[in-house]
Amino acid sequence: MAILREAELVLDRREGKWVHYRLSPHMPAWAAETITTSWHCLREDVRQWLDKSAASSC
Template sequence: MLQPLQLFKILSDETRLAIVMLLRESGELCVCDICAVTALSQPKISRHMAILRESGLVIDRREGKWIHYRLSPHIPAWAAETITTSWLCLREEIREWMTKSAPSSC
């Protein structure tokens, strides 16, 4: 089960925080979409996604060769509230990132 210290360690990384905020905003994204918005390489994003998946914060589904990620509906309520509160503080910045990002290569 996800503990507060674990959540805060995960979200203390700027890339993982950005990914979680993007997923909170969009609902579901593939790695190529996250790469486009963050301007980071696929291997770097995939490494962070593995950490998020292992923690139980995100779940994935495969569609052909693409893997789509979303926040897990099974995270504890306190964690979901923390993510939502953070998203409320950052949502304008997140929406700006998404509108400025290059078209997806998916």
């Protein structure tokens, strides 16, 4: 996360012991396109992982 912060691709906000991250609204277009493309390629894998995680936590 430090590398992403230093590259100004993510912003962080500390709240007690928690750190919340979000994508920077000032990120370069190429970086936003890379994230979008990656999400489209991996979203089904992410959904399956989340479903398995939810099922095993019950």
